[in-house]
Amino acid sequence: MELVFLIPVAGLAAVFYAAYLAWDVLRRDPGTPEMEDVGAMIFEGAMAFLKRQYGTIAILAVVTAVLISVIVGAVSEGVKDIEPSGSGADISIVYSPDAVVDHWEEGLLTGIAFLVGAAASALSGYIGMYISVRSNTRTASAATRSLKEAITVSLRGGAVSGFLVVALSLLGVSSIFFIYSEVLGNSDAIAPFLIVGFGFGASFVALFAQLGGGIYTKAADVGADLVGKVEAGIPEDDPRNAAVVADLVGDNVGDCAGRGADLFESMSAENIGAMILGVAIYTVTQDIEWIIFPLVLRSFGILATIVGLTSVPFFARDDSNQNPMTPLNYGYYVVSILSAIGLFITTKVMLGDEWHWFFFCGLIGIATGIAFVYITQYYTSGAWRPVRDIAEASRTGPATNIIIGTAVGLETTAATAITIAIALVASFALGSEADIPGAGGFTTGVFGTAVATMGMLMSAAYILAMDTFGPITDNAGGITEFSGAPESARHITDALDTVGNTTKALTKGFAVASAGLAAFLLFSAYLDKVKERLDIPLNEELPIDLSDVDVFAGGLIGAMLVFVFSSLAIRAVGNAAGKIIEEVRRQFREDPGILAGTSRPDYGRAVDITAKAALREMIAPGVLAVGLPIAVGLIFRYVRGGDAGWLAVSGMLMIGTITGILMATFFNNVGGAWDNAKKYIESGQMQVAGEGGKMETLGKGTEPHKAAVVGDTVGDPFKDTAGPSLHVLIKLLSTITLVMAPLFIP
């Protein structure tokens, strides 16, 4: 227990560091009055949307919490205690004959955990966005002075969000674990099962936050582009376009609030899942370290990230030739090296004689994180073949741009799937080498995959800081254009924006990879929950037979859920964008002074319409995601009878997760590649031999560029709505089945 003190230390260190960064950002110059003016509009629009969105989510969450309490309370048999029986190699993990937590109490505790998780998730989204919409004008203002200052402001603004999300997850999970075990007097072995509601609450809020934010941001983006750039022929972010403020608001509500909630729930759910897996080893060794190990490891990750982020400015040169990505990459190496050291200490101190096997597992996780940084860059950056192929295909028009883009996007799943498969199999194999009497190779192997996941997520705060950096610089660029700031400032924000696109793509790759690694541990946690209900010892295997017709049918429906959910998310963007286009057209029509530049469009009304449309459109995919797993479990349980309910849900969870990982990878990467193919052409790098053999540049305004713009627009809802929402869907499948498992078991 020596290292437990680190949990509050790291958690509070992160909060104080975030507070310092926030203070540092807020005390800076908020820019010219024009910047302040548009900044205020963005702030108001973003906060108004968030308020409305959280209002809707709060109602849904409270209803769900009550339902969970009542349903779990009514159908569960209560929680039985878990104890070792026998000793040495003959040890077995058995359940007490009677429940030690009454079923109504179980329901109530689960419902409360759900609400706490939901509230913490909402809070982290809110704070992150608050700072982000305060950092954008300050970054725009800094860009009028120097690149280095602009990087510092935007990265610090992003870091506030990163640290708070990670700290809230760590402190939230450890507090509720502490309360449910020590304060309420439950045994440490069953407490992890009681807090699963926290993960579900976090997923629930993340789902709607990501859907609502993702629909908002892309509907505004697509709508503003189609009606402004295509129809009216005015530039991007032009103040005459009534949808332009909505577009700037969208960057914040989608990328900051949505992604923050996404990573908050990843960390929380995976932490809780890993703690459940630790229970089996704890029961046979009686060392509580196996349960709280994930929390301690995360604490080291936070400390490593604080050092890494602080080191970034030291790698930045004042020299304008330096790629702004370079210091960020160096900072990531610092985090990775310090994480490896923290991993060494944590495993050696906490995980007994066989610690080294788990140390190797954690290293695999850290290496997987680094691998994904490179894989994503290869597929979505203009420097390599994939994006150039798409740019080249734009020469024969939008159709070939889409065809080759789709081919590239599908291809990117190869590196993702193979890397995840290797990381999983290797960490399982290493973990199962650990010889812990009574635990068995399967139990330690699964724990090994959990350590790999934890190792990868140690750098989550850094990744999230880089991610939030994206919308801040994107917004700063918009504000610069909108407020008529000097050309030189626009150059600086453009350079930052390009980096921001890369870091946003990285976060998505990281989120998918962590979801892939975590799938296995969360599935095992679900099976542990089923074992507990069926009185099967935790250290015995419970095979889920793929040749069972219910598992297969559940799997088919799980894969289908991914397709249909994506369909609803993509269509939602189309529908909401249609509303925005109508509104902007109406404003152009009713006040000709807008296009002439003599009167100011009604930005607020466009923001309002976007918000309403996004909130309406998030309901259908959200309800499908929450409802279908429950419906499948109940239908199979009652129509097919026997074990069919939880078996079908097992198939759905596992095969839905695999399909979701691949589809999310496809959507994220194809969107990023289309975006950068357009940017590649705009940058004037595409040269072809023209008449008489002399080289021509196919740049902005040419037919290939127009074709590339079509691809970019198609990619918008793919990469910023469907893809990120799928990350959340995958995790939601795990947390919902964990909480609702009693419903599916006869």
Place this chain on the structure above:
Amino acid sequence: MELVFLIPVAGLAAVFYAAYLAWDVLRRDPGTPEMEDVGAMIFEGAMAFLKRQYGTIAILAVVTAVLISVIVGAVSEGVKDIEPSGSGADISIVYSPDAVVDHWEEGLLTGIAFLVGAAASALSGYIGMYISVRSNTRTASAATRSLKEAITVSLRGGAVSGFLVVALSLLGVSSIFFIYSEVLGNSDAIAPFLIVGFGFGASFVALFAQLGGGIYTKAADVGADLVGKVEAGIPEDDPRNAAVVADLVGDNVGDCAGRGADLFESMSAENIGAMILGVAIYTVTQDIEWIIFPLVLRSFGILATIVGLTSVPFFARDDSNQNPMTPLNYGYYVVSILSAIGLFITTKVMLGDEWHWFFFCGLIGIATGIAFVYITQYYTSGAWRPVRDIAEASRTGPATNIIIGTAVGLETTAATAITIAIALVASFALGSEADIPGAGGFTTGVFGTAVATMGMLMSAAYILAMDTFGPITDNAGGITEFSGAPESARHITDALDTVGNTTKALTKGFAVASAGLAAFLLFSAYLDKVKERLDIPLNEELPIDLSDVDVFAGGLIGAMLVFVFSSLAIRAVGNAAGKIIEEVRRQFREDPGILAGTSRPDYGRAVDITAKAALREMIAPGVLAVGLPIAVGLIFRYVRGGDAGWLAVSGMLMIGTITGILMATFFNNVGGAWDNAKKYIESGQMQVAGEGGKMETLGKGTEPHKAAVVGDTVGDPFKDTAGPSLHVLIKLLSTITLVMAPLFIP
């Protein structure tokens, strides 16, 4: 054994009926000299491609056959006989202590079966295409006279292909079964395991035929459209476009030869799989009927189809208001009703006292076939919401056309997945009700899913006839345009072409649904093969545990295979189309007389270049599909050790199949919907309120139409290359793992 005589009777009846139809088509008027001229060019181009393609495939097939013989011979332990032990409820299915078929003999027989299956598949593709390229000019000629005659000619041409493919599959499988059991003196119980090579051979040829043909047809189509319609501004099928003959050739090599090989392998592999499942019941009951039941049921299906096809002209009215689809639908009902009667007779006579359960299973299969006819029509026909939504989205440009089209395509997987899931679970549940002492509910349940699959495939010849009808009418339209036939003939071929598009879409829906139903039976057959190798009694369950890391990793790679294979297939079309565009541009540039209409382009050279490009491009996805399952099995077997090899392959097979079903559905339906959205706009049905509220038609040549053309072009490689190739990939995964299983088992 009373009904066995039906197998040769139905097989020969189909051959003679096909011969009669072929004679009837060939004796008809081949049209004007201009028609004969272009017909001859198409014939030459198609035959030249097929010869070259089959040459390449033959080399690959012979090498593969030798490798199979050597590998299976070297690694297998030979085939042990299967016998019942004990009696009544205590009966168990055990293996003889020694192999009754020596391992080298097993290798040799498997290799020979592979070659026979490959040759039969190639033959059915060849004959079908021969008649089809002879029917096209005759249909064009008939179209100058009457709609009814044009339907008769094209449907009879298509029926030749349908009957020959089904007959060759039936006669091929039954002959090789007869030779390997009776002639070579092996027991009936092990003969089905010896003929699995036949299915693999069929899949092997189908894979390359479908890939090569699919790439050819869409590369020519996309290339001809982009360089003709878009660049040069000349109409479709205009004789000045050098690629137009290649485009017409493509319809035949893609849809006729490719789809024929696809359905040939479906029927063969599913027949063999069902026979293997019958072995378990045969062993305990000692009734050979359980093994040969699938062959007899198929025979009834052929007889039902002969009657159904003959009945179509009786439903056709001379009245031009009749939708040409109506008589085809009535004919399908005739086939379905007669199939149900045949199913009743076969199950009652052959399947013992509990026959009625299997009769119900078969009815579910027949009903599933009918359901898919309607599901496909709903999603791809202009009469319903999905296609109209896409047409509507075209008003805001190509980007929204693609976005909404993608959403619709993803949505279509819902009906497909749910229907397949219900059919599988219901037929399994009914089958497992059959009380056959010693067989167990799992064995009879899986056999129930096999009967459902067989029931659905009874109408395969009819479906295939309708499918081949598509390219014949498509070609006839092209010939009419190309040869300058009167406008009235073009109207008739246009009407037929619309029906042909629907029937082509139906076949794809049918192929996907049968693949979905068959997945379960083929997977069970693979597990039976594993059981046989591991000496596990056939009537015991062999769980494939989804929470096993090797199964999960294999599943992840299986799903990835579907994505990457699709990527290669789609990119192949893009690459090959690029070559064609270059060639047509070159011809326009070097001879200005072509565009002026004074000199004739070099069609042959364009055909030649397309063929070369398609053959080159089919290699990469083909090798990936064949190589990856083997590589995964070997890597897991030797790197991970133990059972990891065959477990990883199990996960790959099952999850690859589920993902493949959904992706194929998406590709087929989205492509069909985009195509019909374009046709919907062209037909002038899209009316919008314009200025002052009066209605305007947004038809051909308007901006929404151009946007819809982009969607249609994108959909081409999706629906005619990637989608159909995925059907074959799914089946290939099953047959390759069946044959190669010994390689993955320690």
